[in-house]
Amino acid sequence: MSENIELMPTTRIPVNGISPLVIVCGDPFRAETIAKKLDNSKEIAYSREYRTFNGTYKGKQVTISSHGVGAPGAAVCFEELIKAGAKVIIRVGTAGSYTKDLPPGSLIIASSAVRADGLTKQLVPDGVPAVGDYRVVHALNQAAEKKDVTYSTGMIVTLDAFYAGPLEFPHKLYKDSGALGAEMEIAALYTIAQLRGVFAGGIVALDGFAYADMDYYDPHKDFVAQAVEDEINIGLDALVSVTI
Ligand SMILES: O=P(O)(O)O[C@H]1O[C@H](CO)[C@@H](O)[C@H]1O
Numbered sequence: 001m002s003e004n005i006e007l008m009p010t011t012r013i014p015v016n017g018i019s020p021l022v023i024v025c026g027d028p029f030r031a032e033t034i035a036k037k038l039d040n041s042k043e044i045a046y047s048r049e050y051r052t053f054n055g056t057y058k059g060k061q062v063t064i065s066s067h068g069v070g071a072p073g074a075a076v077c078f079e080e081l082i083k084a085g086a087k088v089i090i091r092v093g094t095a096g097s098y099t100k101d102l103p104p105g106s107l108i109i110a111s112s113a114v115r116a117d118g119l120t121k122q123l124v125p126d127g128v129p130a131v132g133d134y135r136v137v138h139a140l141n142q143a144a145e146k147k148d149v150t151y152s153t154g155m156i157v158t159l160d161a162f163y164a165g166p167l168e169f170p171h172k173l174y175k176d177s178g179a180l181g182a183e184m185e186i187a188a189l190y191t192i193a194q195l196r197g198v199f200a201g202g203i204v205a206l207d208g209f210a211y212a213d214m215d216y217y218d219p220h221k222d223f224v225a226q227a228v229e230d231e232i233n234i235g236l237d238a239l240v241s242v243t244i
């Protein structure tokens, strides 16, 4: 008789088949890169843009999952991970910088995110902040302090659009309001974590300036690869050290 394992509908992640400790990233190939750092790594699901691995890092069971580009698709991943058993979720992503003090190749740990996305507007009222769990953010800071990296901790902006239309992105307004950079999913992660009672954090590698002309966007440079490698190690170290 075959075992009846319940799978989540969209990601095909097995219910109760993952670790409570989860790293998420946009790119399914980055999920594989992270999984290669684990002992006994095993791919457990690959559906649409959602690729999921289980393995062991520094003696603890962890899960790695990709969520694709943009808040709506990522939200499906976050919700299904939580239904399957995730308790701590750390996003390891990329972003554009708002400040010359954080040049491409450096890192941002997101203590909070501006909800400049559409998804969270359909979940919670305006004015509800998207905040990282203080223990997860602290664990990320502690792990970053042990590495030779340039990083800062603060507010990030989560946008839906990547390539601009005739409307100008309000990057200057966000920068002047204190934001350090822009990406596309952290506000969704923090909002959903707050709603579902789980603990989230995020770290991003800067691949350029957010206000630059995206026609020249190139996230495949060596210094970006190095920054991504650094943040993966920081994310994994934080994940297995966080006390909640
Ligand atoms: O590198 P990831 O995790 O995919 O994150 C960033 O890269 C994508 C845009 O190229 C968006 O998903 C943005 O948030």
Ligand SMILES: O=c1cc[nH]c(=O)[nH]1
Pocket (backbone or CB within 6 Å): 094, 095, 096, 097, 162, 182, 183, 184, 207, 208, 209, 210
């Ligand atoms: O959303 C993103 C991701 C990477 N770099 C950017 O400028 N924006």
